[in-house]
Amino acid sequence: MNNLKKKIIRIITHIVLLIFVIIAVYPVLQVITISLRPSDKLLSTSLEIIPENATLKSYVSLFTEQPFLLWLRNSAFVSFCVTITGILLASMAGYAFSRFNFIGKKIGLLSLLVTQMFPATMLLLPLYLMLIYLGLINTYLGIIITYSATALPFCVWTMKGYYDTIPTSLEEAARIDGCNQFQAFYRVVIPLAAPALVITGLFSFMTAWAEYIVAAQILQDSSLWTLPLGLKSFEANMSTEWGLYGAASIIVMIPVVIIFLLSSRWLVSGLTLGSVKG
Amino acid sequence: MNRFYKNILIFTFTAPAFLILIGVVFYPFIYNLVISFSNMNLRHITDWKLIGFQQYIKVFTEPTQPGFYGIFIKTIIWTFVNVFFHVVIGVFLALLLNQKIAGKSVYRTLLILPWAIPQYIVALTWRGMFNYEYGSINLIITKYLNLPAIEWLKNPTEAFLACILTNVWLGFPFMMIVALGALQSIPDELYEAANIDGASWYQKLKNITLPLIRPVMIPAITLGVVWTFNNLNIIWLVSNGGEPSDSTHILVSFVYKAAFNLYRYGYAAALSMVIFVILLFFSLIFMKKSRATEAAY
DSSP: OHHHHHHHHHHHHHHHHHHHHHHHHHHHHHHHHHHHSOGGGSSOOOOOSSOTTOOOHHHHHHHHTSTHHHHHHHHHHHHHHHHHHHHHHHHHHHHHHHHOOOTTHHHHHHHHHHHTTSOHHHHHHHHHHHHHHHTOTTOHHHHHHHHHHHHHHHHHHHHHHHHHTSOTHHHHHHHHTTOOHHHHIIIIIHHHTHHHHHHHHHHHHHHHHTOOHHHHHHOOSTTSOOHHHHHHHHHHSSSOOHHHHHHHHHHHHHHHHHHHHHHHHHHHHHOOTTOOOO | OOHHHHHHHHHHHHHHHHHHHIIIIIHHHHHHHHHHTBOOSSTTSSSOOBOTTHHHHHHHHOOOSSOHHHHHHHHHHHHHHHHHHHHHHHHHHHHHHTSOOTTHHHHHHHHHHHHHSOHHHHHHHHHHHTOTTTOHHHHHHHHTSOOOOOOTTTSHHHHHHHHHHHHHHHHHHHHHHHHHHHHHTSOHHHHHHHHHTTOOHHHHIIIIIHHHHHHHHHHHHHHHHHHHHTOHHHHHHHTTTTTTTTOSOOHHHHHHHHHHTSOOHHHHHHHHHHHHHHHHHHHHHHHHHHHHHHTTO
16 A cells, blocks of 8 residues: 555656656757748747758758857857856865955955845946946957856855865865875865866856857957857847757757756755855 | 965965956946946936936936836846745755656756756747747647637736746756755755654655755845846846837846936946845845744754
8 A cells, every 4th residue: 555655656756757847848849840940931830849841951051151150169269268267266266265264254255245136237337338448348358357257256155165065174184294285275175176166167157158148248249249149140130030040049058958967966066055154 | 374374375366256356346336336326328428427316316206117116016026936936846846856766867957958058048939939829838828728829928917927937947947956955965864763753744844854955045045036136138038128118127127228228327327226235135134034043943
């Protein structure tokens, strides 16, 4: 009897999970469908996943007729720089906040939290005026610094929270073995903090890879466009180029989804939001 | 450790991050504060002057269409509904995934998907799905449920609902992952002890699970509220800049429009400050309240 009950509960669990999986995956399938539709059937009332006369034409024209490779290269470059900057700065700042007591520590941590409350629009206008003044409009330096700053507060908090869970006795042991504090940091602590580093990298990468609104203000020269700007341009006119848009979306999603899937194991253990105590 | 050496280490570790933040976040913040007291707009872009609190007075009294209070209430509804469903769905799925079931990692992987997709793609895709004639949502409603099609993007209420549906879909995986991490850190012995005492699943949920994931969920919820309150992407792209006729705005999208479509810089700066202060007060009170009750456990 008890076994039967358990079995029923298990089946219901699977059904519920399956329903949510369908909800989570369906919009993605939708984009795939759009990208495969032949150009004369873009507006279709069919609900099939693989459309009639499916074709890869949109993908081909994306690479041959559109500057898609350029956008891809631009986005990859910007995202790479932001990810490296994010990991480097957050792993160091987080360590100092976790291990040492110093004047301004509490204020520093609080100010990181407060930055999350700034509406994007509040910084965008002054930043825009400032970048004009510094001559950094239409440069990658301007946008890389902006994205890094956007991602940093969350990343520093995540790193600090994770370092807090690593016992200091490990570093003390390393110090006894002759390491100085800095060596103890990068030889002992950094390898142990891998899950949090993965999150930090992922978050920084996503900030740069998927951002539209800041990019739209800073990168006005279309030869500098990143993927979001390029994709939006398919939608900008009266008639949306849904085929191109779908194909481009799929290609943009692939690297992010792969990174997420590879790191989903780390995601669960790396997000230590619990340790907010100063 | 040598004190001098320690201070150098602290400085070199924190200075780069804070230099960037000062340049890109804190300095613009001060700049914004100054602009909010000025008459800067398209006509006065370089020859602006300080005019005191006039822009703030305008924020609260100007009869814009829609007015400040209407948008404010809508923003609260938007934030509350979104975060509520993010947390409920997220924790619910985390509880399901935290059992010994077949295919657990496959489920988890697929359920993270909405988080992995860039927001602007999510927004534009859902906008397409809400299309009256060709969108799959109306097709499903009419074909399988035999209900009349809904004009999702043409009516204010439905358009706002469409934005909420999109954002709920997009936000639950984050809460799920945070909750899953918290659930995994609860020691099994607690449940074993509860089983020996003959506790029901509801008692275990109420007395063990929820109190123990609470310290992790509170900061996540605070962040969730702040991020949702400030989520410009979804509203802006799903409703195409507040359509129909500016009726779907929340505060941030309204400011965005004031600044970058209407070039009312001083006004936008003042409204931005108001948003910031609202969020600051909310966070302080929420964190304080939740910490105060934490002592009860």
